Each structure stands twice: as structure tokens, then as C-alpha cells.
Amino acid sequence: MAVLRESPLNHSPGFEIVARDPASRARAGIIHTPHGDIPTPCFAPVGTQATVKAVSPRDLQEAGATLILANAYHLAMRPGADLVAQMGGLHNFMGWDGPILTDSGGFQVFSLADLRDINDDGVRFQSHIDGAEHFFSPEHVIHIEEQLGADIIMPLDVCTAYGTDYEQTRIDMERTHRWAERCLTAHTRLGQALYGIVQGGFFADLRAESAEFIADLDFAGYAVGGLSVGEPKGEMWAMLDVTVPRLTDARPRHLLGVGTVDDLIDGTAAGIDTFDCVHPTRIARNSSAMLRSGERLNMRNAQFADDPQPIDLACDCYACRQFSRAYIRHLVKANEILGLHLLTVHNLHTVIGLMRDVRQAIIAGQFADLRTEMQRV
């Protein structure tokens, strides 16, 4: 079964669904972008400041990355979107010619910057770097993202913190909706897909309303925002169950901030096509290795001091082909950069490779088997 939906109004590069899992909402697809195809489901490493921390574009290529994230807020603060545009755009600037998605930075404005004022016009805040005052309107953020030139971009949204009450969540959601419409109107860059972001906090009726509102607009794809923000896992799956069926089936769905082995598999089953998260790269810099089984090893532990095995026998990354757990432990104990680098390489291989296998399983009609098998390990 192949479904091809173009979205010419939104200059969408198009999305194809190539297979579906009969027992869940999982599907395998291909997102076409000007910088290449993104086979889905897939995991996108996060390169907030125009670099995935501790690895090079070459390492990303070797890890099989087909999509990476960057952050419009961070890049607008430093080095500035004008500069990136002057240097030929983000792909050229960072030496990555595969697909890129930029997050609008709404989340960062609300969590990182010193927030001064929010109203329907936009947000006023002070940069977390130099304290300089900035104003982001939906239109301005779209302009920044057009300057950066990513293949997939996100509108400015209002991120509602976990625990926010119903009334405030509704206010935030409705503002997110008005901003979504303004972003669609403001967006002009050809070959760049603008996604819509669903909000609604942890209230099923608001999530449903938000999904329907966003699905009614002509976005090239959808992101589910405001999840994985500290809530019990069950609440995230419940919100996805309300959201996903209301989104236009033939367009890709992105889940922000999810990147553990278990969540990637369950998120795929919930109908998500692309995921991003700092988790695999962040825990690498914190000396932790992810195994394909979902297990996590703290490489500082004494048990690895004389362990001649690779981090993961099931992995064929450079770190696992070339080095022992004993050596990796030595590196992290000695605070050597190579330790962070090798663990980052390994963790990215693990999650990207996992999603490649998940995709193959969906195509082969074996996704249910893979889920069972993974839970057995």
C-alpha cells in the first residue's frame, strides 16, 4: 500500500507510507526532502547549536542518521540567523547535507531564557547567553527558520508545563493555535515543510481539540508538543492515543523529546514517524551506554575495569569494533574527551540502528514479534 500526498500550499516535500502494522498505529514511510529521503520511523539526533555534541557530521553519517535537529532559538542567539544565512544556510554552515529539522525554540524561550512577557503578539525575553532583550513573534520565528533553511521547521508554540491547570492550558493552547495560523501565513520558503504543533497539556479533551484544529490547517506534518516533560509515562501514551487518530493520516508525525529504546518502540506503535531527543547523546556525556536490549550501563562502574568485551556485542559501531569496556571506563574515569565521543557514537548507532530494524520489521509484518522479543530481553 502506497499513499502519496503532496501539500503544495505548504511547499511540502511529501510523505509516502509504504507499510502499516496491522496490530498498532505503526507505519513505515519515506519523507522526501530537498536534502534526501528520510525513511521512517526514525530517530533524529539533536544538534541544538548546529552540532550534535561530541560527534562530527561524518560520525553522524556513519551512525546512519537521516535527519538531525537544530534549534532556532539557540542559533538566533548565537551565532545569529543572519550570519548562518550569510554562510550559505545551516546545511552549509555545519557541513551536514542531509535533512535538518529546526525546532522553533518555543520550549527554550519558556525554559531557558529569562521570560519577560508573553501576549498574543509573541514573547519578550532575555537571552540566556548575554542577557540581551529579544522579541519573538510567530512571524519572526518563521523568518529565522527560513534564514536557517532547514528542510522541516516548527511554528512558535506555547509550551505548557506539566501540572498546569485546565484554564491556563486552554489559554496556552488557543494561543498556540492562533500562532500556528500566523506561521502558516508567514511561511514562504519553497522546499521547506512547516509542521503544526499539537498542544493541550494532559487534558484529553484539549488534546483532541488541538489535534483537530491543527489537522484542519494545511501543515505538511505534525509535531506533538508538551509531552515527555516530567509526567508519568502512562499519561504520555494516553495523550498520544487521543491525538494521533485525529491527525491527517497521510502526513508525518513527529514526537519531541522521546529517545529511550522502550519509548521509541512504544511511540512507533502509537503512530509516530520521527523522534528526537537529547537523551542518547546527553547520557553518553554522563558516561552511560545504551544497549539494544534497553539496558543502560554506567561505564564508570568498577565492574567494567577489566572487561575486555565491547560495550555491546550486538553493535558494530567504531567504539564497539575497536575498544573494550575497560578502555572506555578508563577514558571516562580520566575525563578524556574520547570517552564522551565514543559513547555518543555508540548510543547514536544504537537508537538509529534500532529504528532501522523497527522499520524493517513493520515492512516485513513482524513489528509485533519485535515488540515481544524486545520486552523479553
Add this chain to the structure above:
Amino acid sequence: MAVLRESPLNHSPGFEIVARDPASRARAGIIHTPHGDIPTPCFAPVGTQATVKAVSPRDLQEAGATLILANAYHLAMRPGADLVAQMGGLHNFMGWDGPILTDSGGFQVFSLADLRDINDDGVRFQSHIDGAEHFFSPEHVIHIEEQLGADIIMPLDVCTAYGTDYEQTRIDMERTHRWAERCLTAHTRLGQALYGIVQGGFFADLRAESAEFIADLDFAGYAVGGLSVGEPKGEMWAMLDVTVPRLTDARPRHLLGVGTVDDLIDGTAAGIDTFDCVHPTRIARNSSAMLRSGERLNMRNAQFADDPQPIDLACDCYACRQFSRAYIRHLVKANEILGLHLLTVHNLHTVIGLMRDVRQAIIAGQFADLRTEMQRV
């Protein structure tokens, strides 16, 4: 002209001189080791803790490294020489199967550790890592270096600080000589070349005496120690001029702690075959790029903010092939590990490539031209 001298008593892997510069003491040669040939003159990156900081063995290979250093003191403190031996030796442990030289760590004991006592038996000190008390005798250090299994090893010596008076310098030198003899006696590992270290501070008669003493022993090669320790440059060249002619011509000479473009060229002219220094890798982590011209760029400078050129147009390393100065500046300003990594890759390419060209110039009879040309830039 080819001279081949084996040193069977010392299990030396042998050294060949393939060309000489008629106008200086420079020569081109090949040091044969069980892990491959080292074409000389060459620069050896420093991997103190069994990793050259911020790069992988693969990066070193790409940079053309033919010899790297590690440090017996550091590795004995962490992770321990027993552990490295248990993991199959240093080459296997760190995933580098090219030639390795271990410095004895004398310098580190005197500069880094908390020195408790020094007498003819050896040195008692507290580890800079955990404060544990250790005792290094010349024999113990050789045992450590045999456990590590480098291709070239150094004896324990007494490092005399710059400014030390004549009497103390003589005492240190004579102790270094007695320890040199004990190290030769203690050394048993086949296929491992033990070098002798010349000391004598900044007194020409002591340097001459030390060089003659060390040359009379059956060392596979020589290291000139106690230089580049803060003295005016002229004093270093004066000491080398006294030292080098007194060493057995047919054996390789190593200069510890020298690694700027100018010093590498002048050191080669002074008759040195191999060099090591933390300089290229250390200044990289301090945001500085070395150019082939000898110039040094501080990549944090605002002038590079929108510079689309590579770090060095004359360089073909990954950093220069793929990225602009503007991007490198962004990375270092944003404290991104990739910035340190790319600058380390670049600086190593620069000094290793420089020495490859120096060697070719000697062989082609053009070393004098190269020196003139370099000073003209």
C-alpha cells in the same frame, strides 16, 4: 648513503639513515619497530593517558601519525600497568597498532605528583589522583614500561628545573647516569628499544659530560631531556649543539617537549629525529589553530565570525576540507566539543605534515631552501 646499526644487546629495532642535509645536522631516516616503521624526522602526538586528547586512533592515522607518546607515570597511576598488561598491552588497550613511545614519567613525578623523597634508590611520591603513596625505582619504572609494552621506552631520570645551580645540576645528572645504567640492566623485553636520556641542565660542560656518558652505554637511541622547560630559546639550541655531536650518530635522537613549527624545523637542523609535545593538541583545546606558516590563529577572535575560508588554505585535513573559520569560531564560542576536536585534528595534520615535508626536503637536498622559505613567510 644508508647506515644500518642494530643494537642486539638492547633489543633495538634498528635505525637507518637515508639522507643527510650537508648544511646542518639534519638527517632523514627510518626507525624500525615491531609495530611498523617511523620515517624521521617526525612529530609524535602526545597521548598521556593512553589517548591523544580529543581525537581517536582513526583520526591519528588520517593525520599521518607514525609514532605517538604515552606516559608511564600517568598510566601506572590510572588505570595501572597491571591492568594494561592484562588487557593485552598498551597498543591493544588503546586501539593503536602503530609505534608507541612511553616516557618514563620522571618529569611528571617531579612536576605533578607530591614529591616526598628522592635518593639513589628512587623517588617516593603521592599520586596526583588519589594521594596514594608510591615508590618508583629505575627498575620498577622499566617493569612498568615492559608491562605497557611500548616500542620505545625511556629510563627514569632526574629532571632538573631551569635555574638550578651547577652543583645541584651535577648531582641530578650523576644520579640520572646511575639510574640509566640500572635501567639498561633491568630491561629484558624483546623488541622494545630503551633510549638513554641526556641531562646536565644549562651548563655546557655538564651536557657534554652527560652526552658522552650516555653515548658510551648501549642504548638504542637517545632523548635530550631537561630542555624546553622555560629557558630562553637560545639556551636550548646551545645545549643541543653541545649534546648532539657527542651522541652515537647511527642511533635516533628524540627531543622531549618541542612542537612549534619553528622549533621543529630548527630542531631538525640541530640533528633531532623525533619530537613530541603537547603544544599542538593543547593550544587546540585553547581555541588556537596552527598554520603551516608558523602563524597561530585564535579562533575566538571576532574577525573570524563571518570568515568563509577554511582554517588554513594550505591544509587538506577534515576540518579544513569541510568547515569554515566562521563555523569553527561558533563552535569554540559555544564551548562545543566538536570545536576542540576539529582544531586538534587540524593542528596535528599541520605539524605531522610539516615534518613529512621536512623529511622529503632533506632527501631531495632542499632542506636549506625549505628553511629559507619558511622564514620568509
